[in-house]
Amino acid sequence: MYVTIPSDITRHRPVSPITTTAPKSHETHLKAESYLYFEGDPVDWLYQVKTGVLRLTRLLEDGRRQVIAFGYPGDIVGFPSGGLHHTDCDVLVDATLQPYRRSALESGEGDPALHSALLQAALSEISAMQDHFMMLGRKSAVEKMASFLCVLADRVGEDQGDQRRIDLPMRRGDIADFLGLTTETVSRTLTQLRKSGVIAVQNIHTVAVLRPEALLHLSRGSHDN
Amino acid sequence: MYVTIPSDITRHRPVSPITTTAPKSHETHLKAESYLYFEGDPVDWLYQVKTGVLRLTRLLEDGRRQVIAFGYPGDIVGFPSGGLHHTDCDVLVDATLQPYRRSALESGEGDPALHSALLQAALSEISAMQDHFMMLGRKSAVEKMASFLCVLADRVGEDQGDQRRIDLPMRRGDIADFLGLTTETVSRTLTQLRKSGVIAVQNIHTVAVLRPEALLHLSRGSHDN
């Protein structure tokens, strides 16, 4: 999951379960805290997230970290480059994964539909990452947080009465490393959004969106509230 | 071209001319200032840059801009998502392009080798963009500029005596929008690098790397110098 530009045009990229002849039997279950793969590992499988949440990270020698993406249901993780993984990937929330052979993407012999679906997923990935560039490079802290919450609300928010509830299984530091901020700034920005009545923080891992339009405006940088 | 992490392992991703049966006759020539495609255009062709430099940009409603990438020889541009282009692309330096049908990537009928090469290019793209995330989200201005110059020196630098000459055909504002900075900061950072003897600015569009190791250290954030 990347922070794409909220726009009614680019709406909802196909979070489709890849429909294919693949047998459901091979589904993999992983517990929180466990690692799916490490940077440098050879890629044998790609995975589509069915349930749960993954975290893809990249580390700098001096300890600085970038959370590349969160893996939410529908996302496909593990695209190889030079046959290798280029991030670490671990599990934030117990997850169910549908594995696909790397060869299904790269050679595609066997199941053309699957091959095509994986290819399209890779291409969507590129596009989504481009949006994410814009966010990392050009947006302020509030805009980043608002954008992040918008995307989450849209993708995995759950209706609760008339407001939308968002679960944040990751830690503040993960959000920070995802958005290019510090934990302190993430925290401050959340309280700021809370105090301005845009969201409510029900507990550390749950926020509710009280004024969706306001949140969207903030994500776009409309400072005219 | 993205700002990848300079590492002796990840060295030089295959900037290979796609070797295939494709006839050279179809090469396209484009003059500087001209546009190759716009955001929203349907994708019919992908292009491998043979000579020249392209600029891929994405615009925000309020005018903020992100330069997604520069297209240097070896790079492939125009990966579709949902069949559409998601950036604008125009020409910085007169360019020669080798076009490939979108179908060569997506259906691959006809030329399996070409299909595979384009797919691998897309996958490298994802990996390179992940490195770029790290740069945008976690690096300081000096680190960004140093990284940028390192990558350029490595990819398109030309030996000049014992130092390496880099051509910067783009404007300062382009570099800024690429690295998530302002033109002023780009300018100041360049003079800072110049005054510290790491580079020499021969003219607005040409810098020479005087101390490559120092530049590399700076790009990594080694502040002990």
Next chain:
DNA sequence: CGATCAATTGATGTATTTCAACGGGGGTGG
């Protein structure tokens, strides 16, 4: 040669980081 636009440099402002202290929630061990 003057006009124009980009790049540089300076002065000032500010958003975010950094450093530091505090508090709360959850788990563990006594």
Next chain:
DNA sequence: CCACCCCCGTTGAAATACATCAATTGATCG
């Protein structure tokens, strides 16, 4: 079962990197 502890999140105060605003220089072109 309670107490303690540890980690994480929050909040505050101070520092700073970068942006913003503004003026000057420098290049390019008719």
